[in-house]
């Protein structure tokens with residue numbers, strides 16, 4: 191296992207950083223202040239680099255990247271614009287599921303528009319009464335005539351407003367428990383449901399929504415993989431998603447460090463730059479150390495995934511450590527900026543808001559600790 195990026199990965203990281211700083215960074219403040227949703231045109235600027243489908247093989251329209259390279263690109267995108275990362279992330283997740291489990295017809299119909307950023311994807315699992323315990327999903331899909339009829343409510347669905355190709359997790363047979371859950375592709379151009387935006391604290395240019403399905407008709411051929419395997423399919427990607435979250439947190443932590451280093455050299459108090467005070471230097475060194483530790487745990491997890499290992503414990507460790515410690519980094523960045531840190535004149539208040547939700551999403555941090563405990567002790571505290 192290497193703790194360094196190889197030459198090609200370093201080159202990709204530099205190229206991406208240069209592009210994002212030139213083409214994307216100038217858009218961020220205007221969009222974030224006005225809470226304008228990310229547009230397709232913005233997402234399409236990222237397409238040539240492989241942000242959509244980077245992990246898919248080239249013959250499927252992807253870039254054939256390994257996890258470490260792709261997540262390093264995601265770290266850079268998170269450093270520049272977390273809302274854009276979230277928009278792209280959900281589309282990427284949907285296309286990955288369709289590539290992995292879809293029929294040739296489903297791939298031919300849906301992969302192209304998602305890979306080209308012409309349509310956004312959403313993934314709808316969470317419900318008003320169903321969060322950490324995903325197996326208790328209440329949304330029902332019943333087969334009638336030659337269609338699936340979906341009834342139920344999904345909540346906190348990223349890209350739920352602008353997304354046009356969704357994967358909805360629904361129960362088809364309650365008596366089968368975990369094995370009675372299916373994934374269904376819901377295509378907005380052929381199925382009707384309501385979406386209502388929910389206001390939130392951060393990543394405000396990537397809205398999330400409540401989706402209400404009332405006798406929503408979906409063609410029979412939209413079932414993804416086998417009926418009964420909906421939950422199993424989602425679980426397959428959870429480990430890699432958790433490793434990726436560690437890179438997202440690292441990107442935002444790095445943005446906090448960069449802003450703070452610049453500020454402490456420019457801001458003068460008591461006749462000298464505040465960076466000359468020992469207490470400020472202590473904060474900078476702790477922020478930098480934590481950021482490096484997050485990156486290393488993320489790299490450990492992604493290198494194991496690249497070796498074909500499941501790395502359950504390492505992915506959960508990386509996710510929970512990084513999303514927990516980035517809050518300390520973001521808080522110190524705000525403190526270093528003094529009163530200005532609490533204003534919209536500097537980006538640090540946004541970094542704090544944008545990363546806050548990741549102790550909750552992709553499996554809460556409490557659940558990560560229970561997963562690590564289960565793997566180490568052989569005793570599950572939650573099933």
Ligand SMILES: Cc1cc2nc3c(=O)[nH]c(=O)nc-3n(C[C@H](O)[C@H](O)[C@H](O)COP(=O)(O)OP(=O)(O)OC[C@H]3O[C@@H](n4cnc5c(N)ncnc54)[C@H](O)[C@@H]3O)c2cc1C
Nearest residue numbers: 313314315316320321322346347348547550551554556572
């Ligand atoms: C910004 C954002 C974007 C999201 N995007 C999506 C999306 O695109 N699609 C989607 O389906 N969902 C999405 N979610 C939902 C997210 O996945 C859920 O919020 C998450 O799974 C937690 O579920 P919950 O909110 O119902 O909390 P709950 O599961 O009700 O948990 C509440 C608290 O209880 C704790 N808890 C629960 N069970 C246990 C236990 N056994 N032991 C100890 N503590 C426990 C949790 O850790 C948490 O602290 C998003 C959420 C956010 C905030």
